[in-house]
Amino acid sequence: MxxxxxxxxxxxxxxxxxxxxxxxxxxxxxxxxxxxxxxxxxxxxxxxxxxxxxxxxxxxxxxxxxxxxxxxxxxxxxxxxxxxxxxxxxxxxxxxxxxxxxxxxxxxxxxxxxxxxxxxxxxxxxxxxxxxxxxxxxxxxxxxxxxxxxxxxxxxxxxxxxxxxxxxxxxxxxxxxxxSNPAPSLNRWLFQFNSKYFDRRAFNELEEISWTIKRKKEREALKQGDLIYIWEYGTNGGIIAIGEAADLPAFRKENPNNEKYNVDKDKFAGEEWRVMVAIKRVLSEPIRRQTCKDHPQLSSLHVLRQPRATNYPVTQEEHQAIQSLLEGIDVMPDTPSEPYTMDDALKHLFMERKLLEDIKDSLSVKKNVILQGPPGVGKTFLARRLAYLLIGAKKRANVEMVQFHQSYAYEDFVQGLRPDPESEQARFKLSNGIFYE
Incomplete structure (x- = not known):
């Protein structure tokens, strides 16, 4: 009072x-x-x-x-x-x-x-x-x-x-x-892994991967929704995938789904500061390390100058250069989807069948549900599995995550007029939002 x-x-x-x-x-x-x-x-x-x-x-x-x-x-x-x-x-x-x-x-x-x-x-x-x-x-x-x-x-x-x-x-x-939820100013990152310790097949087979965030500076700067370029260590390495921060860094144990891909089990044991990275795109052909070294805007990437770290910030200029290189690279094709059932979901969720059935039934009737809890408890993990249950198949391409905030308007979500980047004059064109697409 x-x-x-x-x-x-x-x-x-x-x-x-x-x-x-x-x-x-x-x-x-x-x-x-x-x-x-x-x-x-x-x-x-x-x-x-x-x-x-x-x-x-x-x-x-x-x-x-x-x-x-x-x-x-x-x-x-x-x-x-x-x-x-x-x-x-x-x-x-x-x-x-x-x-x-x-x-x-x-x-x-x-x-x-x-x-x-x-x-x-x-x-x-x-x-x-x-x-x-x-x-x-x-x-x-x-x-x-x-x-x-x-x-x-x-x-x-x-x-x-x-x-x-x-x-x-x-x-x-x-x-x-x-x-209030002020519109976040999202950052771009480059996260590095070493196939000597972590099997790269995980990026094709997992939807989310937990990643250690060693330094306090990076933990404080990282926001949910930040774009993350996945970089493989080595002379023939480079950017192999693209993801985004699915939550905020939290002090926790390794994601159980990661464990079978850990080549060195002891290296990832115990509690560490970790963030969940949702894998959004796996490249059919990596952007090689040498390509970045030869590129005028990418030759100063932190990962090239200090290759032993794990988490690196990416500047706006570097981000734009990477995006231009990505335009000619295809996405790895989805593997054929298999039926996804309640039993499949319960294998990975720590909840009673009746509770999961009640949530699914509520979604079918009311079309929305609110999952509340602190970072790292599995809200995003559960939300994805609810989506798979509703469509009856585990198909990552059919599920899209959207982060709403005060500045996120109808035009962003459904359809509206936006600046035309291809026009030499200040013109607008009708553009579809993520919901319409």
């Missing part, structure tokens, strides 16, 4: 524009004054002139940002309130009531603040927030609160916190921002 402190939500807070999410740590030196004054404030520098990132974050707050207020009261560490920034932060002198030992010039953000009648103990969200591994976030790897003031958190963390609060009592403006 929320107790409104008698001030209004104004400005852009009524829009669904993307916003930042923050976690502010307010101790006894600042909590009362800041809540009463409806603001957050931090010095621009220490008295020795040093900038501190968690203070500088206040200068990054913009109108409409959502802030979760953390405070320790009577030894109970809790989220005690939620606020929205009324305007972009600005330079301001130290308000009255704050420690005079702080530098006078600082950053200030004015807020609309809502106090939780029932504070949310940190213990209820601790493990899930830690698992997100947020860079420069509010929690350490062992779950303690970092020393500091204002920390950025991601959308997933905001939704985890919101799950534990009575959403019916939160102002609609905050709910819209927390539960």
């Amino acid at each position: 929320l107790k409104e402190l008698k001030f209004n939500i104004i400005g852009k807070t009524e829009s669904n524009d993307s916003c930042n999410f923050w976690w502010v740590v307010q101790n006894s030196n600042s909590f009362e004054a800041e809540i009463a004054g409806r603001y957050i404030w931090a010095p621009k520098r220490t008295k020795t002139g040093r900038n501190i990132h968690h203070w500088s974050n206040v200068g990054q707050v913009k109108e409409g940002d959502v802030i979760f207020h953390y405070h320790s009261k009577k030894s109970v560490q809790s989220i005690v309130g939620i606020s929205i920034a009324k305007a972009d932060s600005n330079t301001a002198q130290r308000p009255e009531g704050l420690l005079e030992s702080w530098h006078k010039e600082g950053w200030k953000a004015d807020l609309d603040y809502y106090e939780l009648e029932s504070p949310l103990p940190k213990s209820e969200i601790n493990d899930r927030i830690v698992a997100l591994d947020i860079s420069k976030g509010p929690l350490t790897s062992n779950g303690r609160v970092n020393q500091g003031y204002l920390f950025g958190i991601n959308h997933a963390a905001a939704q985890i916190i919101a799950e534990k609060i009575n959403l019916n009592s939160i102002p609609q403006q905050i709910m819209d921002k927390i539960h």
Whole structure:
């Protein structure tokens, strides 16, 4: 439940524009004054002139940002309130009531603040927030609160916190921002494998393959739906397939379907940071390593300069060059489809037959079903098998995944006017979306 402190939500807070999410740590030196004054404030520098990132974050707050207020009261560490920034932060002198030992010039953000009648103990969200591994976030790897003031958190963390609060009592403006799905800016990647350790036949026989993501930098940048070029290691290697990230990286064991293709069983044993890669296209003829080395836009590919890594980012220019090379390459033909039955699906799904039958029957009547759960639990895996059950055959070409977001319009999904890339003038043409096709 929320107790409104008698001030209004104004400005852009009524829009669904993307916003930042923050976690502010307010101790006894600042909590009362800041809540009463409806603001957050931090010095621009220490008295020795040093900038501190968690203070500088206040200068990054913009109108409409959502802030979760953390405070320790009577030894109970809790989220005690939620606020929205009324305007972009600005330079301001130290308000009255704050420690005079702080530098006078600082950053200030004015807020609309809502106090939780029932504070949310940190213990209820601790493990899930830690698992997100947020860079420069509010929690350490062992779950303690970092020393500091204002920390950025991601959308997933905001939704985890919101799950534990009575959403019916939160102002609609905050709910819209927390539960919005801003259009993601998708990335392109090149993932490398070595046939010495992993059998390349897997790309023709599996729909999804789990892939290790070793470095934290790549884990944070990888988004669901990102395009992934599959690269085979070796002097005669190159791009052999194309896939996309089917979920977000999660700390988990190897996908059981991968195991029979693991040449070196020990290399892939145990829990690792992994992402599921949906195989979308297997090339009849690879784009060879030498072809890339000789290409003016591809000769600087990271995989050519640092061939021992696993996950590499691909630039827009490199992506366009690869796409131009792909135009003359056919897709490997589908193998003849076989009938797909309920028994076939249950071999790979950890659920009771009746539950699967109920979901299938519901789809036949209502034409939709919502699968909910954290990354890595098998939502996409189940969805594909439901699709096979409905068409009665395991045919990958007949199943297409679509990621909906705020900017995904009718014209993208069904049909509409789009710019004509072949026209020398600024013209539009009627184009079919994925549903129409």
